[in-house]
Amino acid sequence: MPGRFAQTSGVPPRLLLLSLNYQPSDKVLAYLSQLDEAGVEVDLVLVDKTRLDDVELPAGVRVHPLMVNEKRHPVRRAEHVLVFSGPRRVITAARRITRRHKVGRPLDAVLRLTERGHRRVAKGFHRRVFVPIYRQARPWLLARAGRATVATLDVGSADRIVAADVSAVPLGWRLARQHQHVPATTALDLSPYEAPSGSA
Structure with a gap:
């Protein structure tokens, strides 16, 4: 339902999602699907692309690995x-x-x-x-290894920073300090993008 979320400036909302556990949880994957269906642009930061083995992400999700392989x-x-x-x-x-x-x-x-x-x-x-x-x-x-990756992202233009798991909290905290105008949370919450009740 693409019209379910508000777009105050005509530009799709954009969320920066940090998921640094060994593999994205089912809750994170479900959240990504909900955001994609609603038209929210998502930049997903993972440890490395091996975390996506046997995992299917929505086509619109942009993936940004922190490194080639954590074992390195x-x-x-x-x-x-x-x-x-x-x-x-x-x-x-x-x-x-x-x-x-x-x-x-x-x-x-x-x-x-x-x-x-x-x-x-x-x-x-x-x-x-x-x-x-x-x-x-x-x-x-x-968090330290992720500095180069997040430096390539336009974090300041994101609507929200979400640290989706405990492993992502230090990096989320660092980004929140650097971009204090961008709301940061650990909640997988859709409500910030919901259109006001009764709106078209």
Whole structure:
């Protein structure tokens, strides 16, 4: 029903929607559909386009990823190098040497056990230490990573900024401070665009 929303200047309303969870929720997807059907232009900011795998968005939604792939974020890459690939390369290189010589075979057996132990310890560290810390820091890391992307958007001309999930709140807060004339909220609310009761 395209006429259900008010257009005070003849220009379609425009909403900036920040959805930085690992994947847009069903509520966010439903909200996007409602906005699109009503004629509201939407700029959707996501972490990366992999979040849209197996997700169908309304054709009118403009998508703006913060990065190519979150796994390539410097913090994620540093953890992978320091915890997984770095030690694995050292052990692999050492075993390559010990396997060449008979005198090194006893040491190679030790290195083989070390390799197995490293895999267990690395996976345990990732699950029990890194992941909980990263989850807490993630919204703020994304807010920082998103500066280049949002700088390309005309945020000041938006009618509304919506942080659709907890992960998007720091970026939404930063944008709200920079563009104080633009209303900012966490509510997936259609009422700001509704035409007055009784209007055509």
